[in-house]
Amino acid sequence: MSQPVPPPGNPFADGAAPQQYPVAPPPAPARDNVALGLVAALVAALVAAGAYGGIAGGIEREIGWAAVGVGFLTGFAAGKVGGRNPALPVVSAVFSLGAVYLGQLIALAIIGGKELNVSATTLFLDHFDVLTAAWKEDLDPLTFLFFGIAAFAAFSGARKAAA
Numbered sequence: 001m002s003q004p005v006p007p008p009g010n011p012f013a014d015g016a017a018p019q020q021y022p023v024a025p026p027p028a029p030a031r032d033n034v035a036l037g038l039v040a041a042l043v044a045a046l047v048a049a050g051a052y053g054g055i056a057g058g059i060e061r062e063i064g065w066a067a068v069g070v071g072f073l074t075g076f077a078a079g080k081v082g083g084r085n086p087a088l089p090v091v092s093a094v095f096s097l098g099a100v101y102l103g104q105l106i107a108l109a110i111i112g113g114k115e116l117n118v119s120a121t122t123l124f125l126d127h128f129d130v131l132t133a134a135w136k137e138d139l140d141p142l143t144f145l146f147f148g149i150a151a152f153a154a155f156s157g158a159r160k161a162a163a
Contacts, residue, residue: 037082041092041158044077045070045099052099053106057120060111062104064146070103071096071150075157082162089158096154097147104143105131 048070056062071093078092106124108131113120124131 032083032085034082034085034087037078037085037088038091040081041074041078041088041095045074045092045095046102048073048096049099049102050106052103053110056103056107057110060114062107062146064142064149067096067100067146067150068153070099071153071155072157074099075154075159076161078154079158079161082158084162088162089155092154092158093151096150100147100150101135105135108134108138 052063052066052070055066074096075089075092078088078095082088105128106120109120109124112118112131112134113123116123
């Protein structure tokens, strides 16, 4: 058994140049943009509110655990885009409260629109006071629990996404 040995002579004698090292990848984009994080959280909150309200109105039942998804989506978007700013988890928690409230109003508009044979958009835009009065009549401790769960999910989602 013999050991492999390099070929004799200069491997670069024929004019072949040694291979260069690959170029370093560009640095990761800076994620400490608070304004962009707030915009991302607001957009995520509005999208999540629409989905939450559409699903709850479609099945004519409130899905409390969907509030976790609303909160987490809002916080995750804020933390991923905005970075580690300590204001982002707090603001995303507030946005998630508004998103759950808006989602519940959308669900009430869809359910009321079906019962009254009016479009949900008309009921939501033209009779918003009636929707809020119906929402207030429907309040129970479980509603506030869902608000708390959504805010906690948004806060922790923002912190985990920024890490």
